[in-house]
Amino acid sequence: MTTPLRLGIAGLGTVGVGVLKLLTTHAERLKERSGRDIVISAVSARSKNKDRGVSLDEYTWEDDPVSLASRSDVDVIVELIGGEDGPAKALVEAALENGKHVVTANKALLAMSGQPLAERAEAAGLSLRFEAAVAGGIPCIKVLTEGLAGNEIDRVIGVMNGTCNYILTRMEAEGLPYEEVFAEADKLGYLEADPTLDVGGIDAGHKLALLSSIAFGTQVDFDGIAIEGIERIEIADIRHAADMGFKIKLLGVAKLTGRGLEQRMSPCLVPKGSPLGQLQGATNMVIFEGDASGQIVLRGAGAGEGPTASAVLSDIVDIARGYRVPTFGQPADTLRAARPAIAAAPAPFYLRMTLLDKPGALAKIATVLGDCGISIDRMRQMAHADRLAPVLIVTHKTTRTALDEAVSAMEATGVLQGTPVALRIEVI
């Protein structure tokens, strides 16, 4: 294997430029580690003349990224454009068609089309790798697919959207309302073009779907994830949670149970002192629980030029070293169809609602809960100046189904203003 490995890189934004820089500054080191030169043959992005702070003089430019896939001087397509359709998908398909390995950071594409793409890659004996798509610089795909290959995985847990964690921890630290921190994050360029991908939990959901597939040997099932975003979290929720010894995190949890595959991505209360509870800012954390390994906790930067490029390089070096591992850890055609769990395991819940201050209002709420078979652990009506009384309830273990029923019934009583916020309390 002394021939160079030749790359075609599509997308020269944050990640693409990071990859270019690493390949240049670490060329010698990469050669020592992978046993061969890793070179860039050609690149592509939208605008040829944009100043990207790096020189592209030594690489052939392609206006159309898909053309990279038919170049005879390219062994590996590195797809860093993004998007579940469009040029990214066309490029990956063309690459596999033309016998090129693919490295991508594109969680949306894989969450949507991972199954057919992986099948195509494996039928052609090609690698399709995506370390950078999940949790940025943390090599969690490798840890799960290879490092824990000897385990039955019991559970996958993760905080995998740095922007949401940034928003939540900044709201807490500065006592700022959601809207203000959101606007701030937007100004700092932390949010995707469509911010609901971040704050709506969709981006993190894509990542969870990919991890689930590897962990449980099931086909990627993004639609099977119960997703809730952080949009309705108020500073009051963060404060109440803190009073009770919890933090609020946008938490992904996946496990294979007798009732089917449980996958959820939602804001949850986690113990303040736990590794998850202590996660600050844009940092990500991924936890795997294996039957033999026990709990393995991984922490690191979830995004950014350097960390994401580091993950892309890990895949490239594997390919340079001649390593071929199936995209989802076992041949894609052996992955079982995911059977979504009918309901998540019961848990205690945190409920916050606003009561119209009428006589008997609180009693009505308590009655509804009782009628739905939900018992109350704690209940508190907050001091209030106007006619709207904030009420806080912590339930004993109950199912999400019972809780949703109760919430509908509560709204029907006419004593509430707005819809209650319900957050699961996760025992880690």
Add this chain to the structure above:
Amino acid sequence: MTTPLRLGIAGLGTVGVGVLKLLTTHAERLKERSGRDIVISAVSARSKNKDRGVSLDEYTWEDDPVSLASRSDVDVIVELIGGEDGPAKALVEAALENGKHVVTANKALLAMSGQPLAERAEAAGLSLRFEAAVAGGIPCIKVLTEGLAGNEIDRVIGVMNGTCNYILTRMEAEGLPYEEVFAEADKLGYLEADPTLDVGGIDAGHKLALLSSIAFGTQVDFDGIAIEGIERIEIADIRHAADMGFKIKLLGVAKLTGRGLEQRMSPCLVPKGSPLGQLQGATNMVIFEGDASGQIVLRGAGAGEGPTASAVLSDIVDIARGYRVPTFGQPADTLRAARPAIAAAPAPFYLRMTLLDKPGALAKIATVLGDCGISIDRMRQMAHADRLAPVLIVTHKTTRTALDEAVSAMEATGVLQGTPVALRIEVI
């Protein structure tokens, strides 16, 4: 690759039995993941008739483990005997001689003979892998060698001896003296046959030497590590550290500096709230700082049947999948000789000593420090009942060399009882 991968397992103790169990219970899963059957051809241990809680009926028994290496029905030798010499070394050498891949959990062997063994393996195109040798169930070798292959590694930090961390955290939690917790750990079977391997920092030193080699592309240099054990830590030190916001951990640190390769394994003060500070019990933590990835923190069980077997399986599955990566991440014959740093980077230090309660004693100590160019951040003489006054000093940044000089000079003053305890305060 539809032929089975055939193993010869030597050593059927904690780890060996764990590996047997995983191979049996997870046979189907392992086949799906690695694309072929993984089978055990033959096994060996000291006593054939020992009850190990697992059946060995289906495997050929070899009285002499080294004989496994010449069996034609064995592709991979799994060495789980232990020890830097003796049958473990003889077996690994014979295996490489006879064209068998080797998977081992033996840090002592690799820390001592890793270089020649890796060279031999690579010359023969064989794998020599050791995931289980460092930090038990945490796939840290894989993360460093493969997951972070695109980085220049700035620093490696780790708490990698579970027994020491168990002793230190238990002393703190229960307020028990070192001797008592040591005896307890011994009774629980937590200590190696030669306990200085654990509490003397040698076992953790072996692990650090292996990580350093991969991180910095240098030959394994165990002798270059400045090693101190935890034997002199008293409950008083743990309490004083806690008062100042620190925990005491047996900490390994390696970095490549302009002054050479700095490697040390010693009890240090780390901030209470940091991931390292929060590490309880026998858990291990390994931190890699890459120039692109930033800080990657890995946490998990550092020992035990399941976690260690999980790591062994990771290596076996890699071999089954056809992956060949050099033992230390780049060909062993390209590793540079390590040039040990003359001195570690300066740091603040914690000093505890016992002063004979004579007039002017404290002044003498302060003078010695001043003479050695060490400035004092805090100094406190504790209340005491007898003529022995405990004194606590926190210095500003200074070198270990200056500190060692100062300690000698202090002892020469004749106002001390015993030798001061000096602990580095590590800024993570």
